Amino acid sequence: MTSVDEPARSNGRIRDAARTRAEILDVATREFARAGYDGARVDEIAARTRTTKRMIYYYFGGKEQLFTAVLERAYGVIREAEQQLDVEHLDPVAAIRRLAEVTFDHHERHPDFIRLVSIENIHGAEHIAASEELARIGSPALDVIRRILAAGQESGLFTADVDAVDLHAMISSFCFFRVANRHTFGALFGRDLIAPEQREHYRTMLGDMVIAYLTAERSAR
Amino acid sequence: MTSVDEPARSNGRIRDAARTRAEILDVATREFARAGYDGARVDEIAARTRTTKRMIYYYFGGKEQLFTAVLERAYGVIREAEQQLDVEHLDPVAAIRRLAEVTFDHHERHPDFIRLVSIENIHGAEHIAASEELARIGSPALDVIRRILAAGQESGLFTADVDAVDLHAMISSFCFFRVANRHTFGALFGRDLIAPEQREHYRTMLGDMVIAYLTAERSAR
DNA sequence: CGGCTAATGTACGAACCAGTACGTTAGTCA
DNA sequence: TGACTAACGTACTGGTTCGTACATTAGCCG
Structure with a gap:
């Protein structure tokens, strides 16, 4: 449970700005399309990504800008x-x-x-x-x-x-x-x-x- | 400030189930249309009515049912x-x-x-x-x-x-x-x-x- | 005219949710 | 190889928002 899951990576963390950004956009597209702007949850988007909510704000600035990017x-x-x-x-x-x-x-x-x-x-x-x-x-x-x-x-x-x-x-x-x-x-x-x-x-x-x-x-x- | 505003009514309260219900529906229609289902605010609807949020739940049961009624x-x-x-x-x-x-x-x-x-x-x-x-x-x-x-x-x-x-x-x-x-x-x-x-x-x-x-x-x- | 109920108001709670303060690490470049 | 920064994670907060417990009153009916 502590570290038995991921195969090779040192601590599960990999750095790839482009991939992270793209993944957020993918997931956000689905989430916004699913629930509408106000119905979409930033936490939900983050959860479906391999990264965290912090990254959404890091890359896009906020929910509004994320939707615009989508x-x-x-x-x-x-x-x-x-x-x-x-x-x-x-x-x-x-x-x-x-x-x-x-x-x-x-x-x-x-x-x-x-x-x-x-x-x-x-x-x-x-x-x-x-x-x-x-x-x-x-x-x-x-x-x-x-x-x-x-x-x-x-x-x-x-x-x-x-x-x-x-x-x-x-x-x-x-x-x-x-x-x-x-x-x-x-x-x-x-x-x-x-x-x-x-x-x-x-x-x-x-x-x-x-x-x-x-x-x-x-x-x- | 205490009771100087309304003209004739005993205490500003009038009972008219039909009117109250209809007024809620009117306002709710505008609010839902304005902001979408999740964007609409029950408190906002109530505020624009001559009655209170309590009445929305009294007459319609909840936000979902209100939208259905709309x-x-x-x-x-x-x-x-x-x-x-x-x-x-x-x-x-x-x-x-x-x-x-x-x-x-x-x-x-x-x-x-x-x-x-x-x-x-x-x-x-x-x-x-x-x-x-x-x-x-x-x-x-x-x-x-x-x-x-x-x-x-x-x-x-x-x-x-x-x-x-x-x-x-x-x-x-x-x-x-x-x-x-x-x-x-x-x-x-x-x-x-x-x-x-x-x-x-x-x-x-x-x-x-x-x-x-x-x-x-x-x-x- | 007294009491009963439909109709109404107030105040509050608990969950939720966007956004952030702060701390950590990976990778790169001098 | 060391240090610097871009990239990332955790934990939290402050405000919002749906919904409700509880109290109250208007008006009708017997």
């Missing part, structure tokens, strides 16, 4: 994914559909990120505002959308009056809602929006919706 | 609004557009409700699950959608393979996202989705999107 990393991940977007060799219709699918997949694969964004919205995006990094950078996907839209509009495939930010909002809405509101929607309507057997259905539905919107002749109201 | 009332409001939906005299296209607009308006007018739903999702919809009332009742809007869809599909106006729950999800996604993610979206993309001058734009966009989806011939993927 957000920064989470947004960093999605930005990276968007940078690897390679759809501009496709025709505009296929490109938009592919973009929608990639967004769909990313939301599905990162429910913790969705929860963090929900939480941040509850708090009025104050942590994003407090972060130079997050306030600075935009979304690589936006540029891609902008170019595809321009191509599609020029060729007459798409209706003219659509804006990249709006289209991004439209696509994100559906993807976000499906993950974020999974629980209440399931409880109230008896349908699990994340059920694997429905996945392809909703993925297609999103693509159909976006393409229909972009290619429809705006008829009479 | 949710029940919030969902009750939207259910009522949906019951007054009168669109079935319109042709299917106009009816769906009208339905989308009503949903849009309701979301915009009740940001607190949206926040409560976000919060409830963070907590896995456990309060809805714990509420017989909420688990029982569905959505009046769903029946309306079902009937409009059937009419539209029968007349050949709408493509056949659309389900009422899915369409409801589609419409809600957009309306919900716009309100719920207003802050992060604004911070990251510099566009306020709730800005009054954009309101008509997004309202039309939603209608166009839904109608385009319902009336498009599903072309090749």
